[in-house]
Amino acid sequence: MINVIIAGAAGRMGQRIGYMVSQHPELNYAAAFEAAGSPSIGRDPGEMGGWGSAGVRIEEGLEAVIDKGDVVIDFTFHAATMGFAKIAAAHKTAMVIGTTGLSAENLDELKTLSVDFPCVQAPNMAVGVNVLFKLAEKTASILGDDYNIEIVELHHNKKKDAPSGTALKLAEMAASGVNRNLAEVGVYERNGIIGERTMEEIGVQTVRGGDIVGEHTIYFCGPGERIEITHRAHSRDNFAQGAAKAAAWVAGKEPGLYTMFDVLGLQDL
Ligand SMILES: NC(=O)C1=CN([C@@H]2O[C@H](COP(=O)(O)OP(=O)(O)OC[C@H]3O[C@@H](n4cnc5c(N)ncnc54)[C@H](O)[C@@H]3O)[C@@H](O)[C@H]2O)C=CC1
Ligand SMILES: O=C(O)C1=N[C@H](C(=O)O)C[C@H](O)C1
Numbered sequence: 530m531i532n533v534i535i536a537g538a539a540g541r542m543g544q545r546i547g548y549m550v551s552q553h554p555e556l557n558y559a560a561a562f563e564a565a566g567s568p569s570i571g572r573d574p575g576e577m578g579g580w581g582s583a584g585v586r587i588e589e590g591l592e593a594v595i596d597k598g599d600v601v602i603d604f605t606f607h608a609a610t611m612g613f614a615k616i617a618a619a620h621k622t623a624m625v626i627g628t629t630g631l632s633a634e635n636l637d638e639l640k641t642l643s644v645d646f647p648c649v650q651a652p653n654m655a656v657g658v659n660v661l662f663k664l665a666e667k668t669a670s671i672l673g674d675d676y677n678i679e680i681v682e683l684h685h686n687k688k689k690d691a692p693s694g695t696a697l698k699l700a701e702m703a704a705s706g707v708n709r710n711l712a713e714v715g716v717y718e719r720n721g722i723i724g725e726r727t728m729e730e731i732g733v734q735t736v737r738g739g740d741i742v743g744e745h746t747i748y749f750c751g752p753g754e755r756i757e758i759t760h761r762a763h764s765r766d767n768f769a770q771g772a773a774k775a776a777a778w779v780a781g782k783e784p785g786l787y788t789m790f791d792v793l794g795l796q797d798l
Contacts, residue, residue, distance in 0.1 A: 629694030652694025654771025669706030
């Protein structure tokens with residue numbers, strides 16, 4: 530069995546990942562931890578989530594549990610994630626990172642750290658979204674420069690980062706399909722007398738409200754027609770299943786930075 534350590538075990542994702550790990554035939558829920566001072570410390574994450582006993586108690590900090598597992602699954606907060614990655618790299622323990630809001634500098638640092646440990650990092654671990662990433666790139670490359678590309682994402686009112694990591698990755702994939710650099714053409718807000726839209730720009734807009742789990746639409750708007758491709762998450766379970774799948778895949782792999790395309794075999798599509 531592969532022993533799994535779950536970071537942020539009391540969080541919305543940490544809870545569902547715990548359940549999926551407990552159900553996975555190759556995975557064992559070996560340890561859980563939370564931030565210092567969390568009221569969940571000492572509690573059983575399964576009992577907290579209402580799915581039975583996980584057989585572990587939530588501890589404080591990764592250092593307390595790092596020797597108990599083969600892989601750390603992290604869906605927490607970007608500032609914390611980079612600290613966990615340093616600890617996992619030092620212990621050569623595999624990691625699955627689903628936390629979003631990582632900066633370009635964070636991702637560069639992760640790449641450097643990954644010479645010492647195998648790590649899967651992806652802003653969305655649902656199968657359907659990873660297919661959508663590929664569709665965005667292909668559709669953009671087929672339609673070319675005559676179609677305006679716009680992305681709209683909707684999430685719950687507790688989400689801390691914007692735009693979502695998924696929307697940013699969608700924009701990056703579409704930009705790659707039309708040979709543009711997202712850093713140069715991404716537009717994240719429009720307000721006032723902004724003038725006509727340029728053909729090059731790729732718009733990314735954010736909606737926050739209620740308990741929306743996550744929705745992403747990419748629009749290709751051309752002369753006389755438009756294509757809209759939407760992914761809607763009905764619950765957090767697809768993300769959590771993807772995280773469990775990634776953990777089973779990455780344990781024992783060679784050091785390196787991997788994505789869900791590697792886990793799902795979509796790299797060459
Ligand atoms: N890649 C994917 O498929 C998905 C990624 N996410 C991302 O996962 C992250 C978490 O999302 P939610 O679960 O909704 O948030 P949440 O706020 O419900 O859970 C985060 C948990 O991390 C804990 N935490 C924060 N700092 C910590 C630290 N230093 N040490 C240990 N635990 C710490 C918090 O106490 C909390 O329990 C976000 O960045 C979100 O965008 C969410 C869904 C899917
Ligand atoms: O915070 C969330 O909830 C989600 N975050 C991810 C993101 O930022 O893309 C993935 C998913 O849409 C849910």
